Amino acid sequence: MDGDQQSLDTRGVIDMRDVGVRVLAGDLASEELPMIAAQALAEGLDSPSLRELAGLSRGEYREARELLYQVVDELGLPNLPDADQAVWEVVGSYARRIVSGAVAPVNGAHAIASHAGSLGFPGPLATFAFLADLWEDNLAERVQLEQDMVREAAALVRRCTISGRRSG
Secondary structure (H helix, E strand, O other): OOOOOOOOOOOEEEHHHHHHHHOOOOOOHHHHHHHHHHHHHHOOOOOOHHHHHHHOOOOOOHHHHHHHHHHHHHOOOOOOOHHHHHHHHHHHHHHHHHOOOOOEEEEEEHHHHHHHHHHHOOHHHHHHHHHHHHHHOOOOHHHHHHHHHHHHHHHOOOOOOOOOOHHH
């Protein structure tokens, strides 16, 4: 998994539901699932489907994606959302990480903007694309633009929380 978005629960163990959300949102390739499952087993998670998933090759990504649903169920985790809700969860996670300083505002804005198209470019997400583009083109304005990104991220987190969308 990439260092920008770790799928860890509060104990520092891989959160397989978050992994599933990231796969559904297109933020993580299904081909990575067997390696992630092996890492989860090494960290102490266990279920029959998790063991089966860890034994798949990278080329068996369709089977891996199907097993992921079983893993989530066997581990007693909340059900995986539909694809659109998964994107909103990933976007909310990036927004929270911008606000907390865990990710640079411009990197988070680019990540959020990359998901906007799959949701039809809703205004709040299109704003991140606009700000990220401005940041690229305006060296003198970058500090202000980064502050704007943090402010927009905080507003997005509030929107996701109020609307009932899980923000990661």
